[in-house]
Amino acid sequence: MSRLVPPPLSLYLHFPWCVRKCPYCDFNSYALNGQLQEAAYLEALERDLETQAPEVAGREVISVFMGGGTPSLFPPSAIDRVLAAARRHLTFASDVEVTMEANPGTIERGRFAEYRAAGVNRVSLGAQSFDTRTLQVLGRIHSPDETRRAAEELHAAGLTNFNLDLMYALPGQDVAAALADVESALALKPTHLSHYQLTLEPGTVFAAQPPADLPTDDTAAEMLAVCGARLAEAGFGQYEVSAYAQPGRQCRHNLNYWTFGDYLGVGAGAHGKITVPDPVTTDAEIVPATIDAEIVPPANARGFRARANDPRTTPGAIIRTTQSRDPRRYVAAPTANRTPVPEAQRPFEFMLNALRLIDGFEIPTFEQRTGLPWETVVREVDELLTRNLLEVQGLRLRTTIVGMRFLNNLLLSFLEETPQTTGAFGLSTAI
Ligand SMILES: C[S@@+](CC[C@H](N)C(=O)[O-])C[C@H]1O[C@@H](n2cnc3c(N)ncnc32)[C@H](O)[C@@H]1O
Ligand code: SF4
Secondary structure, three states, X not given: OOOOOOOOEEEEEEEOEEOOOOOOOOOOOEEOOOOOOHHHHHHHHHHHHHHHHHHHOOOEEEEEEEEEOOHHHOOHHHHHHHHHHHHHHOEEEEEEEEEEEEOHHHOOOOHHHHXXXXXXXXXXXXXXXXXHHHHHHOOOOOOHHXXXXXXXXXXXXOOOOEEXXXXXXOOOOOHHHHHHHHHHHHHOOOOEEEEEEOOOOOOOHHXXXXXXXXXXXXXXXXXXXXXXXXXXXXXXXXXXXXEEEOOOOOOHHHXXXXXXXXXXXXXXXXXXXEEEOOOOOOHHHEEEOOOOOOOOOOOOOOOEEEOOOOHHXXXXXXXXXXXXXXXXXXXXXXXXXXXXXXXXXXXXXXHHXXXXXXXXEEHHHHHHHHOOOHHHHHHHHHHHHHOOOEEEEOOEEEEOHHHHHOHHHHHHOOOOOOOOOXXXXXXXXXX
């Protein structure tokens, strides 16, 4: 009997196209060449939803996130169609959070009201900076004024629960300029602010040709401290490495990722995670252990395995799903690859998410969401407590301020002894 308890369930929908590819971005996004293949892509999303929905039958979806790429390249009618399909195949909670990412350069007048009518109740706007020259260096398609106009449109449409994405440690930026960006963002009255340190991601233009005048690590640390203090003063509490929110306005969707919750991943390159606790298997459902299948669950005491191609009969499994990254391949075959997360990898995957949270997590959550006893990690945790990188308060464990600075190194303690370089998870603290 495993300890796994199904966690809250979210839905991620990916929209892979952008007007232009930004030189720093390693998301699965592609510059749009010619016409948007709207109908074909929507059809694939619907097929994908239909295929995956039975795996979470009877479970409520607490949040939906439409990310990219640039979902706002799709008209409100398309977003309406996708959300209607999702509601048909899944059960949405009555207070479901539905976020859509939007690029300020793609917003026509009146659009946000239509997105809201389609069911969007939260927006994440990619502002990045309010400095015209910096936006040009970042290859952005919008001006600071277009971001301001998009925020005005959000308020006018009643979509007042919105996030602004800002980046810092940008080429040529000093501490005063980073703070000025935060000030400009606050003036637009968002409820949430994501503040990402620019990282040079492998495979991007910036990684191949790094901008000449990047701030030093010490300057970046000072920007983080100064901007964080200003945000705190404005009533925005930091709850994750890069996330700040007004009270009660934390992003429910991202919180579910960071607490090792479940999510269906739908769309080109989308990742999903589904927990399958102990099945109620009958003898009729078990087959001999020689099956050749993608998911190979552990054999039970009688040398039998649960039917491997049916996730509902996989004992105590956590399944990762991945879709083809290439939109053309995805449209041709929107069928997810499925891989179980071996028990040995679960502590690292859990900690990679939960230790980013300023409040950390409670120990029973670790046991319920990894299916493993706390003893599995007690040695590593003890050592990190001794080094003052983690701290414990009652049943709650969290990263110290020093630990946050060295989060990537700290997380290595939870890696298997012989890590496999699958590229499945990066250790970047900017996501
Ligand atoms: C998918 S994009 C947001 C929506 C839309 N595509 C846009 O850019 O306006 C997610 C966010 O990740 C952040 N980001 C992307 N690449 C980054 C990098 N290399 N370093 C830091 N932040 C990055 C940006 O703030 C970006 O807005
Ligand atoms: S940052 Fe946003 S707009 Fe720029 S390429 Fe990435 S996903 Fe597209």
